[in-house]
Amino acid sequence: MIKKQTAKILAFRYKILALILVILAGGLVLLPKYQKNEGIKPEQLLANAISLERYIATDQIAHKLINQDPSFILVDVREEASFKKYSLPNAINIPLKKILDAESGAFLNQNQFDVVFFSNDNFEADQAWMLCNRLDYKNLRVLKGGINSWFKTIINPPKPTEDMPEEAHNLYTARKAASMFFGVAYPDQVQTDPLEKTQTAPKQIITVKKKKKAAEGGC
Amino acid sequence: MGPLIPNHLIPIEWNSIIAIIIGIAFGFVLEASGFSSSRKLAGVFYGYDFAVLKVFFTAAIVSVIGLYYMDYLGYLDITQLYVHPTYLWAAIIGGVIMGVGFVAGGFCPGTSLCAVAIGKLDAWVYVGGILLGIFMFSELFNVIEPIYDGYFLGNITLIDSFDWNPYWFIFIFSIIAIVAFAVADMVRKKVKKVFY
Structure with a gap:
């Protein structure tokens, strides 16, 4: 009798459990669906967009290029025609139109290298950065001021006047050296003949000394 | 926010430790509910004990419903879960x-x-x-x-390859489970009892 009673209760319990399961599963079907965003949330994107961390100065890029730093790739987001006319050394060309293509993804969506976007100024590069950041790609940077700034600061640095502080002069020297690395010639840095003449004279003396030394060694 | 380890809410070094703890708990539950008897498992095929069917079917459904609710509420990103190839x-x-x-x-x-x-x-x-x-x-x-x-x-997953709606799939799957439990119970009552 008691057994039958428990069996009944058990059966009732199972029915309740089955009902709960059906209600929960049905709830999933009936719940209003919402579109889920791929990538990061709008709040996060805004926080990233406000932050100036993404900008990298032309001086830093010049330093990295001169030291042959292998940790970054330069991505030119301008049109192909402009890229062919002039671009930074070792840059690859991914025009803004093609930024979402599958083949671009291989360069942009990786965490091996820093990706540095640049365009003529930083507007297009910022757009590219925004798209890629939205897709949650990592290690994205933007060249501050783009190629215009590159020309103004590295290729053709403004010469400081004499009353400017020492830092300005040091910066000018560094930038001048960098621009020489990238192929700019300065008249005052071109070596002249008199230097060579002074070099040849001591060489002759050395050869004479060497002969004497050879004789001494024989003894 | 979740899954916890891929999103670095728990450091990846804890992976194996958590796995060991879960493994011990799993083994304990298996043994405590009598699954270490081969007669219990064979019972599914001879029709005198459907505990195995019920346990694993229930586990699958409870976890899938829970996961999809957590996904809906934003506690878990279901696309980040590992799917076996x-x-x-x-x-x-x-x-x-x-x-x-x-x-x-x-x-x-x-x-x-x-x-x-x-x-x-x-x-x-x-x-x-x-x-x-x-x-x-x-x-x-x-x-x-x-x-x-x-x-x-x-x-x-089935949902990818047949392009099914996951929510309807879960609903139908749980109905199938409940029907299977009921049928299993009916079969068990008809089959001669085996004591072990």
Whole structure:
């Protein structure tokens, strides 16, 4: 009798459990669906967009290029025609139109290298950065001021006047050296003949000394 | 926010430790609910005990409903969960072999180790068979390799490959489960009871 009673209760319990399961599963079907965003949330994107961390100065890029730093790739987001006319050394060309293509993804969506976007100024590069950041790609940077700034600061640095502080002069020297690395010639840095003449004279003396030394060694 | 480890809410170093803790708990529950008896598992095929069917079906449904609710509420990103890759024919052939072993031996690999732990002799033989099988597989690997690596379909799920609505699928799946439980109960009442 008691057994039958428990069996009944058990059966009732199972029915309740089955009902709960059906209600929960049905709830999933009936719940209003919402579109889920791929990538990061709008709040996060805004926080990233406000932050100036993404900008990298032309001086830093010049330093990295001169030291042959292998940790970054330069991505030119301008049109192909402009890229062919002039671009930074070792840059690859991914025009803004093609930024979402599958083949671009291989360069942009990786965490091996820093990706540095640049365009003529930083507007297009910022757009590219925004798209890629939205897709949650990592290690994205933007060249501050783009190629215009590159020309103004590295290729053709403004010469400081004499009353400017020492830092300005040091910066000018560094930038001048960098621009020489990238192929700019300065008249005052071109070596002249008199230097060579002074070099040849001591060489002759050395050869004479060497002969004497050879004789001494024989003894 | 979730899954916890891929999103670095728990450091990745804890992975194995958590796995060991879950494994011990799983083994304990298996043993405590009598799954280390081969008669209990064989009961599914002879129709006198459907505990195994009920337990694993319930586990699957409860977890899938819970996961989808957590996904809906934003606690978990279901696309980040690991999906085991599908090698179609390897899975079919392996499934058949495992099924035959399941019926013949009355253990699944997990419960056989539980039974070894409590000293059941048939489980020792069964685990010996597993090791023999591993040895044979390794020796014949060159012959089997095209099947083992072939027919690769990627990390797919039923929902991807048939383009089903996951919510309806879960709903229908839970109805099927409840019907299966009811039918199993009816079968069990008709079959002669076995005491073990």
